Amino acid sequence: MLDDLALFVAIVEAGSLNAAAAAEELPPATVTRRLQKLESQLGYRLLNRSARRMQPTAEGWQYYEQCRPLVHALRQATRRLDASLSAVSGTIRVLAPVNFASGLLTPAWVSFMQRYPAIRLELELSNRLQDMVSSGADLAIRVGSLDDSSLMQRRLGSAALVMVAAPAYLARAGVPHDLASLEQHELIVAEPLRTWRLHRPGDGAEMVLQPQARLRVNEMRLAVEMAEAGIGVLLCPLLQCRQEVADGRLVRVLPGWMPQPRHVYAVWTQRRYLPARVRVLLEHLAQFAENCPALNEPA
Known part of the structure; x- marks a missing residue:
């Protein structure tokens, strides 16, 4: 009417x-x-x-x-x-995990702000899963499976995972040779990796572990540092421990069992239309991710 x-x-x-x-x-x-x-x-x-x-x-x-x-x-x-x-101007509010956004994506935020000087960027970093509607966010970066079917999504890439431990810990506790012996070790569980999903490429076997942690922490960088100090075995993103592995401060555990990679998504709530300022950020992140080796490499 x-x-x-x-x-x-x-x-x-x-x-x-x-x-x-x-x-x-x-x-x-x-x-x-x-x-x-x-x-x-x-x-x-x-x-x-x-x-x-x-x-x-x-x-x-x-x-x-x-x-x-x-x-x-x-x-x-x-x-x-x-x-x-x-208008490609105004404020964009983004939710993202702390280590992922402040490490791997730092160059993307820098280049975006340099390219679009009329946009104000508000980054709220937290390792807790926040509700997009109540937070008023325009976009969120999510790592892992998405349970909220009301969110639109665009896959940016995948983050490879590795199991690692310090040489000093393995010298003290022994090197695990199978999953049964792994469960006898001191384990570090870093949120949100509460469940360890593993597969064995040789025969296609798959296993899901619910690790009993000696140490549980909700900050990945601290978890890596604790593993390096010899506290136990850790499952973590390769991008968080690549240098430690390269330097020999951490070594891989059970390399025959490969942790399932975690997909990385940009998600938003609108079903039909994104403001231009949010669309350009989404495209910028997608282009960055496409050319980022850490989001496109096997473990």
């Missing part, structure tokens, strides 16, 4: 049905049909029409005078909203 109301205002201002049809880019028959529908819904005639002229009825004038400012205000608000959504 709102569209038909706006069309009625356009008819009165254009002075005729044909002129309104041309202005609104509609067939004249469509304009006539929609006017008749509006009159039927209201229960009274809005226009007196003849072959030569068109004149609003008394009720039509009253209806026009009441509706005209509302229609014009709505059109102005719509134009302002369209301009806002189309």
Whole structure:
């Protein structure tokens, strides 16, 4: 009904049905049909029409005078909203895991802000899974399986995982040779990797472990440091311990069992339309991830 109301205002201002049809880019028959529908819904005639002229009825004038400012205000608000959504400027609020966003993605944030100086970026980093709606975030970076089917998503890449321990720990506790012996070791569980999903490429065997942790921590960097100090065996992203492995401060444990990689996603709540400022960030992150070896390499 709102569209038909706006069309009625356009008819009165254009002075005729044909002129309104041309202005609104509609067939004249469509304009006539929609006017008749509006009159039927209201229960009274809005226009007196003849072959030569068109004149609003008394009720039509009253209806026009009441509706005209509302229609014009709505059109102005719509134009302002369209301009806002189309502008590559304004504030973007992003939720992301601490170590992932402050390490691997740091170059992406830097290059984005340099490229789009009119955008203000608010990064809220937390290892806890936050609700996007209540937080008012425009975009979130999520690592791992997505359980919320209401979120739209775009996969950015995959983060390889490795099991590691310090040489000093293995010298003291022994080197595990199978999963049964692994469960006898002191384990470090870093949130959110509460479940260890492993597969063996040689024969396709798969195993899911619920590790009993001697140490549980919700910050991955600290978990790596504790493993390096000899506290126990850790499952962690390769990108968080690559240098320690390269230097020999950490070594891989049970290399025949490969942890399942964790997929990395950008997610958002709108189902149909993203503001331009959010779209350019999404594309920027996708391009960065495509060229980032850490998000495209096997363990």
